[in-house]
Structures are given as C-alpha cells and as structure tokens.
Amino acid sequence: MRIGIVSPYSFDVPGGVQNHIMDLAEALIGLGHTVSVLAPAEDDAELPAYVVPAGRAVPLPYNGSVARISFGPVSTARVRRWLRRGEFDVLHVHEPFTPSLSFLAVLSARGPVVATFHTAMTRSRALSAAQNFLQPAMEKITARIAVSELARKVQVEHLGGGAVEIPNGVAVAKFASAASLPGWPGEGGALGFLGRFTEPRKGFPLLRTAYVALARKRPGLRLLVAGPGDREELYSDIPDDLHDRVEFLGLVSESDKARMLRSVDVYVAPNTGGESFGMILTEAMAAGAAIAASDLDAFRRVLDGGRAGALFPNGDANALAGLLGELLDDPARRAELASCAGLAVRAFDWPSVANRVLEVYATSIEATDGRVFDDEWS
Amino acid sequence: MPGMWWVVGVVVLAAIFSAYLGWTAQRVERLHTRAQSAERALDAHLLRRAAAAAVVAEQAESVELYAAARLALDAEPGERETAENDLTRQLRTVTLDPADPAARTLIGTSRRVMLARQVHTDLVRDAQSARRRVLVRMLGLNRRYPRPEYFDIVESALPDLPPPTVPSPAPVPSPLPVPSPAPIPPAEETRPVQAV
Secondary structure, eight states: OEEEEEOSSOTTSOOHHHHHHHHHHHHHHHTTOEEEEEEOBOTTOOOOTTEEEOBOOEEEEETTEEEEEOOSHHHHHHHHHHHHHHOOSEEEEESTTSTTHHHHHHHHEESOEEEEEOSOOTTHHHHHHTHHHHHHHHHHOOEEEESSHHHHHHHHHHHOSOOEEOOOOBOHHHHHTOOOOTTOSOTTOEEEEESOTTSGGGTHHHHHHHHHHHHHHOTTOEEEEESSSOHHHHHHTSOGGGGGGEEEOOSOOHHHHHHHHHTOSEEEEOOOSOOSSOHHHHHHHHHTOEEEEEOOHHHHHHTGGGTSSEEEOTTOHHHHHHHHHHHHHOHHHHHHHHHHHHHHGGGGBHHHHHHHHHHHHHHHHHTTTSOOEEOOOO | OHHHHHHHHHHHHHHHHHHHHHHHHHHHHHHHHHHHHHHHHHHHHHHHHHHHHHHHHHHHTOHHHHHHHHHHHHOOGGGHHHHHHHHHHHHHHSOOOTTSHHHHHHHHHHHHHHHHHHHHHHHHHHHHHHHTSHHHHHTTHHHHSOOOOOOOOOOOOOTTOOOOOOOTTSOOOOSSOOOOSOOOOOTTSOSSOOOO
16 A cells, blocks of 8 residues: 655654654554655655655744644645655545644645544644634545544544544564663662652552552662652652662653663552553563553553453552562562563554554545545645 | 726636635535445445354354344345444354454454444534535535435444454565455445434
8 A cells, every 4th residue: 555644743853743653654664565754854854765855844832842843835835746746545644733744735635534633732722713714624534543532532522523543552672672771670679660650640659658668678679760750759758768779760761761661670550540541551561571550441451451460459559569579579470471461562563553554544545435636725 | 997996806706706616516526425435335344244243153153143144234224223233232242252263354344344434424524514504505516415324323343352463573465455445335225324
C-alpha cells in the first residue's frame, strides 16, 4: 500500500507526536508498505530517507508549549505537489486541526483520509466555535483514530463523530536494549517508580510506606524515582536516614526512561485508579523489569491477568510490602515474570499497532473507493 | 459611469455565487457517494462476520450460534439490524480459542465490522447534516440522492480480543493488500436499510 503521512510538527524538536509518526512509519515500512512522511524541515536537514521536507518551520506557541509548524502559500504548494507525486492509496494526517501541514493536506486531499488525534486540546472551546468553519475540512476525513481515551472523548464531544482508539505502540527493541544506570540495580535490591509522585492516584504514598517498612529490614534496598515534581517535596516525607538510599532523577527523556526501567529489580505501579491503559507498564515490560502493580482492571488486562506482573490489592500498602519482599527474595520468580512480560508486550509492539492502523486504512479506502488525489478545493 | 461599476459588481457577485453553488453541489454528491460506499463496505463485513461465525458454530457444534449466523446472512433489509444484534449477543457467549484459525478470522472480522460501522456512522452524519442546509434544500439537491440512514447495531467487539500478535521479526507480507472495492451485495438488497 502507498501511504502518505503528514506531520504537523518539525522533527528538529523531539516530541510525542513526532516519535509516534517515526515509529509508525518505520513499522509500516517493516511490514512491506511504501511510506512517505511530509514534515516541516529545511531542505538540507538531516532526515530519515522516508521524510520529505516541506520547508522551514516557524515557532508557534501551542497548547502550553512551542510547536514548530509550516503554514502558508508556499507550504500549500509543496503539500499539493507531494500529494500529486505520491499517488497515495491513503493519506494519514496527525493533529489535523492545528494550523499546520496536516490541515493543508486535508484541504487539498481527496479520497481516503485518516486522521489521528493525539492531545486532548485545551482550546477545545475555540474549536467548537470554529466547527462550522471546519466542517468542510472535517468532511474530508474518512476515519479517525484517537491515541487515548481522553483524546477520543474530546473528539466525540467537541467535534462530533467517533474515533477508534488505538494506543501508542511501544518501541520494544529500544527499551530492551537500553543500558542500566551505573551502579544500579546493585546488591541490596532496587525498586523503581516513574510518574508524578505528588498526584494521589499515582499511588506513590503506598510505595513510600511499603519502602520505608522494607528498608528497615533490608539495609541495601534502594528506591529509584523519576518524574515531574519537586525534590524537596519527595524527600520531606521520607525519614532522614533513608535519604541517601532514595535516588530522584526528576523528569527524564525517553532514552533515560528506558535506562531507568532497566536499572531496577522490581518496577512498582501502585496506581489507585484512573489509568485507562497503563503505557508505563508496557514500557517496563519491554525493558524486562519484574512488575508489581495494583490490581486495576486496566493493569490486569495489560499484565495478562497477573502472569506478566504480580498484582496486589489496590490501595493496600501492607500487601504491597509483602509482595515486594517476596519478589526481592525470589530471583527465579522475577525472571519468570519478566520473561512472560517479554512475550505479552509483543501485542503492544509497533508492528502490532501498525496492523491495527492498517485495518483503519483499509476501512477508509473501502468507504471512499478511491486513491488520494490532489483536489482543487476552490 | 457609475452605472457600469454597478453592473460589474453584480456580475462578479453572481460568478462567486455560482462557483459556491457548484462547490456545494459537488460536496453534497461526494458525501452521498461516500455514505453509499461505506454502507456497501459495512454490508460486506457483516456478511464476512456471519460466515466466519457459521464456521465457528459448525466446529463447536453450536446450534444456536449457527442459527443466528444463518439468520444474519439471510435477513431481509428491514430485519437486518435485529439479526446482526442477535448474532453479536450469541458471539458474546462463546469462548474462542485464539489459537484456532477460524476463531481468529471471526475476531478479525468482528473488529472490521466495528471499524466499518464507525466510519459509516460518521459519513452518514456528514451527509445528513449537508442535506439539512438551507441552500441544499432550496436547490433540491437533497432530492437527487436517497437519504442515507444509520445502521443501528450494538458494539460488536468480542471481549478480551487479543491484538494481532506478529511473529517477530520475520518480515510479514503485507497483510492488507489494497482492498478491491468491497464485494457488492446482491442487487435485490435495496439499501439503505431503514433504521428501526
């Protein structure tokens, strides 16, 4: 299949959407498809072979951060030329309602158009107000994908029209091959937590209680914490004598996240609710960590009913401490959990996700009976 | 000669307006064509699902499931939604073995039914909202095409649907060749199906 993908944001700046597009494009190419990605970039920028530059990107404050986008008559001409030459069976745009290449491509395209929505946009009220103006563009989109339950909700409530939920894939190979941090996990055992520790539903207080109890009996046991938050706030609730056994990394990059997950004996997900999918669990599974998680429905599903990770009763710090103690004392059990997790995580690997996206492409092509052509929309 | 400018203005306005009319007519046509294609695709996927269900029923010797699959395959347009919903209900009660190829086909076709239904619903909504526009009604464009109707069936996803696992890293041949236009249902099935 010939697939044209449009990225709204430039690849110079790393970001969730850009990573998603690159991983998806590579997975699709791996499955034997022809993929071209149009993205804002200088003509001489260093890019993967499948990326077509669409000209310089300009910074635009968007959704709380700065996005680099291309927009305007020059970009429009480039989009059209790319569409004409590509002869795509399906056009896949990301975040089509930002002022970006994606929006231009939707306007210029005819035929099967699939759109993926990544963020739950904060400017959704403005979006609802612009709905009449956007209607002709929205009508061109044949099928919609949302990467999360929240993104799907925004799509349904503010723009009308449904969306298929297909979560991000996990780049299993990247996580599995990362090197652990120097000195970790160490002799005395190491526990890991990643996330916003100040947010109650992430359940960090449960882990803290369990860790403090365990650390009294196990002099070498250490805790590795990563995620956004204030260092002082983290340490203020931990007894002073344990401070040098708790390492705080702060907000970490994708590659450091992989290293962090490779550095622990047991990854702990004590979330008390609200996780719709559990992306971090799939990443920990890919990294080969043994997992201890609360028995939320979402976690139970991801962890293959408890085979790919040990579950403890949600909200019970004593049970968590007991479970962690057992796991730390039993390397064979940890290895078994990790190897089951390694099998189960394949379902969340990019090739599997790409296959689900391909089904949406097929549905979209069937519903339009045609190729993607350049369309005069005057 | 102020009078001439007035004439020029009117001509320009008329030209713009007629271009807009042409664009609107094209848009209405496109939306209806798409809704029809989506309906044909949905129909084809429903037939495939019913056929896959019949195979599974034969293997499992489940009389009820087989009957539901037959009814879905043979349903008259007016009874189609009920028959498909009955089949979905039956499918929810069977336990499928993910290792069985027939079961995998059934799971796959069920997923495709859901996707096709989703797209069909969206496209019907777009077409219907275009038909409601004042200009479209004034020009009688809505009378040129049959009104597309929703196809009202319940969520058909099978529970605990294992995502398609890829036996990595062997290169997998393209699992979805460019689909040829969906098999067109027999002509006597005059669609659109009426919503119940």
